[in-house]
Amino acid sequence: ELEIHFTGTLNDKMAGFYRSKYIVDGEERWMATTQFESTDARRAFPCWDEPALKSKFRVSLTIPSHLSALSNMPVAKKEERGDKQTFYAFEETPIMSTYLLAFIVGEFDYVEDKTKEGVDVRVYTPLGKSEQGKFALHMATRTLSFFTEYFGIPYPLPKSDMIAIADFSSGAMENWGLITYRETALLIDEKNSSVTNKQRVAYVVAHELAHQWFGNLVTMEWWKELWLNEGFATWVGNLATAEFYPEWDIWTKFSSDYFSRAQGLDSMLTTHPIEVEVYNSAEIDEIFDLISYCKGASVIRMVATYLGEDAFKEGLNIYLTRHQYANATTDDLWRALAESSKKDVKGFMDNWIKRPGLPVLSVQQNSENPTELQITQERFLSSGAKATDDQNSVWNCSIGIATDKTKEPVFIGFNEANGKISIPREFVADPSDWIKVNAGQSGFFFVQYSPEMLSNIVPAVREKKLNALDRIGLLSDAYSLTKAGRMSTSDLLELLRGYQEETEYTVLSEISSVLRAVKTVFDSLPTSGEFDSFASAFFAPTVEKLGWDTRSGDSDLDKLLRVLAISAASHFGDKTVIDEALKRFESGSFDSDLRGTIYKIAVKHGDIQQYEKMLEVYKDADMHAEKLQAFTALGATTNEELKKRTLSFALSDQVRSQDLVYGPSSTTGTLDGTRITWEFLKEHWSEFCEKLAASGYLLARCIQYSASGFLSEDKAAEVEEFFAANPTPQADRAIQQTLESIRSKASWFTRDGETVQSFFESS
Ligand SMILES: [Zn+2]
Structure with a gap:
């Protein structure tokens, strides 16, 4: 038995054991909270801080008596210790990873309920705001029951607490039994909040609750398999949201919010495979990105479609049951899904997980035989470069086909660099029939049609014979092909004319x-x-x-x-x-x-008058969501001095460091805005680094927002030079991606400037 006595620091870095400021009746007060993922439990106490080294924890805290304490498990014992101190001992946790431990000390209100299985659920809010926890509470109780049924395994702990923290570096953190959130990801004021706010809260709550099984009960073996946690929670978070809010059309929204965004990043040469070797904290931090979350969720959706819902669900149950209270790898998941589906899941999925990037399928219909499609596949690069043999691969594609005569997409496998597929005869009669390839947008690839096939499909867009999901897919593919120079911008604009009668929100x-x-x-x-x-x-x-x-x-x-x-x-x-x-x-x-x-x-x-008024709104707003709306509005000014003032404001102590990134995200969006913001970032670089010292993720976003709007090689070189002189390892990949994105856009402009101009001069 080893006993260690130690003292620590309650820090200000939103990492480890840290303090967060809140205001009651104009008075500043402090709470203490924790954020351990990925590698910050060691900031709070000595430990073997790796996901596979699981342990049982008994947490006890002695705190000032006017405050309350929370941890992963319910309170086992509470005693007054004199001198206005209270001792709390919490029940022992099940065996678990260090990064999921949590303890919090402060003043809160709460609302509570029970799931139909009898799990106690509470939402803790700032004092006097318990009403704002009701929306999340309602979502949480239903979602816990939904997952209990879906995974076929009861929620593993006696209680589930959720709490809003004023200073919080990510969106939320799935600590087992004590989930922490940014205020905007948990609190809803029925009178004051928008539908977008509600969508975010519903989704984030579901995402974090999914982790209670996927991540907490069964944990990735090592961080290189982070996608098992995040890709899965992202997919199933959408699944639960779609279940309870069918009116939001979640899976159509998924195709632009997750799928297309992931495809955008994955089209770069500087992307990374879903499963990637990571050796230190900076590298681990960097993979909390669109690839782990959004590409991860997209390929989960793809394999679920490929296997069918029943086999997929059964496989998940095998996986979670077999590895509960332990760790697992990607191959363990494939093995379980193979058992339930009797299909070679690893063979189907390996390249999607282990290779970087995604393919484009170029499709041509046989003019003699309209049921036959000639297809070639190669890795797609948005820079327009051709992938070298090293960079290339052949992906296993399950291609959904829709025509005027299909009710549901018909799926056909394709696993070659160059080959043919045949569509059943009853679905295509004539070479002029439209054919949507990748119908339902479940395949994580782009489709490039021959000019004939494309012109057949445009009327189907106009007449809405193609469903919303496929109308989105067609356009989003065309956009990516255009960026890469595989289609001209004037052809993209021409295609857009087919969408002029569009009325659906998602499209x-x-x-x-x-x-x-x-x-x-x-x-x-x-x-x-x-x-x-x-x-x-x-x-x-x-x-x-x-x-x-x-x-x-x-x-x-x-x-x-x-x-x-x-x-x-x-x-x-x-x-x-x-x-x-x-x-x-x-x-x-x-x-x-x-x-x-x-x-x-x-x-x-507007002018200075509207700007000043907005500053007042920021200061007076009660809901954090409204503060952010006011803050990002400040960045929208077109006045150079006011833009700089917004950026200085972002660095001031009136803005929490968690929100600093909304400075550069709102002052950019135009070339002028990018120029002003980039100059500001360079000039105040040390302040950005200081404020976001323990949050590589937020620093990386600041860099991307500040510089990626440039459109010339000169500027790319300038950005490159700056970071050569100011090495920033925790944002290395983000910097490389920023450079690639500037250079791609520069060549897009050079390539297509004239055709865009003549498109508008002649129309
Ligand atoms: Zn997550």
């Missing part, structure tokens, strides 16, 4: 992203005004139709659509929309869903 949301991205690259052309008119025309009819005020009977998607349309129309310079927003900002008459958008428009198109 318009993708259209908006594509148009915004094209605008940032080609905004310096003399035809930028024509581009703006072209772009705003997609949204003006929706603004007209939905109006500015919530109508009785509006669905959540109507509310989201209204915000999207107003935001996009104003972004593309729609004068009527901008004027109305300014008017409403002055009068203060707008719904909570529109608040963030109206703030932004007012500051962007």
